[in-house]
Amino acid sequence: MQQQKSPSFSALVQQVRRDIIRLVAAAKSGHPGGSLSSTDFMTMLYTEFLRQTPAQWDRTGKNMDMFFLSIGHITPLYYSILARMGYFPLEELRTFRKLGTRLQGHPAVEDGLPGIHVATGSLGQGLSVACGAALGKRLDNDPHQVYVLIGDGESQEGQIWEAALFAAHNNLGNLTAFTDWNRQQIDGHVDNVAGLGDLVAKWKSFGWLVLECDGHSEEDLRRAFQETLKPRTKPMMVLMHTHMGKGVDFMEGTHAWHGKAPSAEQEAAALAQLPETLGDF
Numbered sequence: 001m002q003q004q005k006s007p008s009f010s011a012l013v014q015q016v017r018r019d020i021i022r023l024v025a026a027a028k029s030g031h032p033g034g035s036l037s038s039t040d041f042m043t044m045l046y047t048e049f050l051r052q053t054p055a056q057w058d059r060t061g062k063n064m065d066m067f068f069l070s071i072g073h074i075t076p077l078y079y080s081i082l083a084r085m086g087y088f089p090l091e092e093l094r095t096f097r098k099l100g101t102r103l104q105g106h107p108a109v110e111d112g113l114p115g116i117h118v119a120t121g122s123l124g125q126g127l128s129v130a131c132g133a134a135l136g137k138r139l140d141n142d143p144h145q146v147y148v149l150i151g152d153g154e155s156q157e158g159q160i161w162e163a164a165l166f167a168a169h170n171n172l173g174n175l176t177a178f179t180d181w182n183r184q185q186i187d188g189h190v191d192n193v194a195g196l197g198d199l200v201a202k203w204k205s206f207g208w209l210v211l212e213c214d215g216h217s218e219e220d221l222r223r224a225f226q227e228t229l230k231p232r233t234k235p236m237m238v239l240m241h242t243h244m245g246k247g248v249d250f251m252e253g254t255h256a257w258h259g260k261a262p263s264a265e266q267e268a269a270a271l272a273q274l275p276e277t278l279g280d281f
Contacts, residue, residue, distance in 0.1 A: 006047070009218050011277040012084065013043050017247045018274040019080035019093065019281065025267040027097035030105065033257040035077035037182040037215070037242040038149060042081045044221045049229075051144060054086045057114050065144045066117055066133050070126020071151040071180065072106040073259065079103050083281070087115040093281040124157025126150060127177060131167050134175035134235075145228070148177045153185030156194045161206065167235040168207030175235040176228040180215065184244040184255040203237040215240030248273055 007015075016039050024030035051065040058064070069078050076096070083090045088102075095101040102111040106121030117133075120126050130148035137144060150160065167175055181199065183190050190196060203210045209232060213224040224238050244258070245251025248270040262270060 007278055009043060009047065012047065013039055014247075014274055015276065015278040016043060016077065016080045016084065018271060018276060019084075020076040021248070021262065021267060021270045021274065022280065023076040023080065023093060023096045024261045025264070026094070028261045029097055029259075030076050030261060031073045031259045032076060032248075032262070033184065033244040033251060033255070033259075034071060034151065034180060034182065035074040036246045036248065036251065037244050038071075038074060038077055038180045039246065040216050040218070040221060040242075041149065041178060041180070041240060042077055044218070044225060045147060046081050046085050048222070049225045050147065054114060057087065059109065059117055061117055061133060061137075061144075062140070063142060063144065066130075066137075066146045068117060068126045068130045068133070068146070068148040069107060069120050070130075070148055071123070071154055072119075072121025072126070075103070075105060075107060078107060082113075082115040084278070085115075088113065090281045123151070123154045124159035127160055127163040128166075130175060130177070131163050131170075131172060134167070134172045135170055137174055138172070144174070146172075146175050148175070150177060150179050151185070152179055152181045152183060152190050152196060152199070153193070155179065155196055155199070156190075164203070164206040164208065164235075171233045172235045173232040176238065177235065178238045178240055180242055181239050182242040182244040184253070184258065186255060186258045188255050199239055203239075207234060209234045209236040211236065211238045213238060213240055215242035216246055 020035045024032045083093050096103045102113040107116045108119045130146050134146040187193050211224050214220040243252050251257040
């Protein structure tokens with residue numbers, strides 16, 4: 001029997017972006033902008049670097065890498081990736097944001113959805129949770145990594161910087177954070193709401209190793225991930241330069257699509273730019 005080939009990175013990225021549009025349009029609510037800007041990152045993480053499988057997954061995260069989605073509102077992306085990777089049936093995506101679904105607007109754990117370690121979405125808290133998981137792994141002599149995705153708007157939260165101090169103080173070299181640096185948040189451009197200044201210098205001043213990468217380049221993302229695997233005693237921050245709404249021309253680079261569902265006409269226009277590659281749910 002001929003072995004089925006895994007989908008190419010670009011094909012999966014395109015299909016996931018298509019899933020995002022269809023999920024939000026069907027629910028008539030959700031957050032497409034940040035989901036689209038983080039798609040390349042999540043695809044790379046789950047297909048190449050996260051040492052975790054649906055078969056072995058356990059909420060405790062023992063003896064496996066762990067991932068925390070601190071930007072909890074970008075569930076259209078998270079659920080698409082988890083379903084495409086086999087954590088739950090693809091058909092379940094049709095229940096997104098419906099009454100009684102496991103696929104709530106923010107990740108939840110009470111119904112035991114595989115792949116979700118902790119409920120997230122109260123912005124600023126995910127990095128703290130990741131710090132606790134990383135410290136716990138070190139105490140357990142578990143050599144696996146902890147990954148967390150935060151937003152640039154989210155980085156205006158004070159708790160992010162408290163967690164940053166904690167991670168550096170405790171030498172959490174098994175912790176890697178990524179920032180979706182798309183420079184947009186719900187109320188506008190990040191610099192116009194509460195500017196973050198020089199993020200590179202900030203994270204370095206807090207005692208972190210810092211990398212920058214093009215968050216939409218397969219090669220640059222892979223290079224950044226490979227750097228995170230090198231032995232170290234400090235936590236690492238990867239600042240990904242991205243575009244809100246990536247992949248759909250009328251959504252790109254604007255905060256207008258942070259938390260807005262497209263109309264039927266806008267959905268059709270978006271999907272015309274994202275041809276089906278792996279089969280719709």
